[in-house]
Amino acid sequence: MSVELTKQGLVLSTNGLSAGYDGRAIVSEIAIEATPGKVVSVVGPNGSGKSTLLKSLVGVVKVLEGHITVGENEITNLPPEEVAKLGVGYVPQIDDVFPPLSVKENLEIGGYLLSRNEIPDRIDAVLDFFPKLKSMMTRKAGKLSGGERKMLAMGRVLMLSPAVLVLDEPTANLAPMVATQLLEEFVRGFADHGSTVLLVEQRAKAALRISDWTYVLGGGKVVLSGAPRDLEQNPLFVESFLGGSAAARSSSDE
Template sequence: MLETRGLYAGYKELHILFDVDFKAERNKITAVVGPNGSGKSTLLKSIFGFTTIYDGQVVLEDRDITKLPPHEKTRLGIAYLPQTDNVFTELTVRENLVIAGYILDESEYQDRLELALSVFPELRDKMDRKAGMLSGGERQFLGIATALIRKAKVLMLDEPTAMLSPKFASQIFERIVNLRDELKLTIVLVEQNVIKALEISDNAFMLISGKVAFSGTARELLEHEKFERFVVGYTL
């Protein structure tokens, strides 16, 4: 569904990723894990078009999209939700959702809105509340809801449970699984809660110092003999 081939990327002169071959299979959850500073977020930003790509390709369904700007990648069905600033905090929930559906006709927008609210019913009674007044978990719900309205096929989530209460974190993980199982979305998950992320994922990639140190099933990584060393910051 989505892959990078020999990707070298970073920020102007700051080189972060080196020869990264990454693949997210259709209708599956792919976890991207690794120590702080390993390039996880940079991988998502590179796929979406927010970094400098020195070499390699970003491919969506066999189409080279490396040089497309972010707004065109959005139209192709890729949604990227950063850890923060993923909603318009000064606008209401309703206004955020309307903006997400600006290219849809009214009938299609209403269908997508109903779908989004069926996945995140907590937003129904908060439609006229400013997004900045929502809890951290509710803000994540809203961010993902806007992606659903935009008819995302690939959902890239960067640390969606960061700074959330255990209750909301658990709900986020449950909804991610539902998005895969019920809406058949392809999901790329960068997550600080490594064990939980791997438990709900199908496949996993681990980055160390900007290079792929592991690729395989999430279960294989969980059961790796050196997994505990990785969790506390060492390499495999």
Template sequence: MPALLTVDTISAGYGDSEILHDVSMEVHEGEIVSIIGPNGAGKSTLMKTVFGLLHPKKGSIRFGEHDISHHSPYRIVEVGMCYVPQVANVFTDLTVEENLEMGAFLLKGGDIGARKERIFELFPRLKERRRQRAGKMSGGERQMVAMGSALMLDPKLVLMDEPSAGLSPKMVEVIFERIAEINRQDGPAILMVEQNAQLSLQMAHRGYVLASGENRVEGTGKDLLNDPEVARLYLGG
């Protein structure tokens, strides 16, 4: 079965600085794929390149039938991919409900109300705070708002950059439970960059290890967790 997302030997970076060197990876429908690696490995750069915030200097990116290598983020959202960045991922002056409505900005003639209710079922805490401004919420609650907004268009693939960053251990557990639930409910595939490598690999179907902007290891989440070299270099084992 063809991959939903295919990243083929891309190199990318900022200006004359090349961060990624011939990186390749795939995501299939229904998968959770985790990208791990040390700080500065190029993980966030890879996510930004996939989503069109950066363009590859070489190589290609395909999403379904579309070559999106040089698409804008707007066009990439149109074909079914959404992105939850690590920071600045909500409109702080808008309420929870308004943030969700902003997430559905491409929807024409659909039932936004029904989609909001699905998000509220997934994140009951947001329903309780639907009229609260996002800027007055905790970090974990804002992360729920960002994830909910990304799901309003029923994407085929959601990119998540460090979803647990800055959260308390209890809230990290809640957020990862919700990520698993999103994926279980015939939901989108998920490509995730996460510093909590152990936790992300435990829930991932497959994973990739990046180091110095290059592919180092790939395999199932379980295989990477059980790989002594991966554990020694990247999991603190």
């Protein structure tokens, strides 16, 4: 690899975090920690506040109470660009690429904090990690398949060699096999490169398989957390996420 893909990870942590819209908290009392070399996941039902939590970490949604730190720096309510400069790369659940622009242009935009002459080497590093994108550089992002589009969305964020990757449901709308590959090869791969990965996933079973630690969000609060193998033994978790109707959903994830 010509230049490093990601930087050595930093600890991302929150305490007493509450955040929401128009001054009304959607998530509250959130204390979570993600550490270098690990995948930490947040799972929870639709509307439990997963995206709101991630957005509050990266300056998109207002923090109402509490603190967020990355390494030595407090990032609470910093604008997104400042959060990015401090090493946090965020891939949103939607609006993750610019559909009318080419793959190459999307990657160039991802490098918006770099000087022009740094960009070609960075693109090479991203293409080494996602070789599938190599043959698609002139294609419009809007014409990519779901899996290719997610690779591009992650590639865009990798342009700035992040220390921390914050990923919001990277497998949404992907076919099960593509989803599994994306999680096991790429998302796990970021952590194995030494970066910090904070992953939101609805596919609880698939998320647990690649996670070192998992937080369960319910009604805007962390209701449970643990190592995946312990959560898998927890009747409450199994009932809510791996059993009943959830079993039907996650078995279709395989």
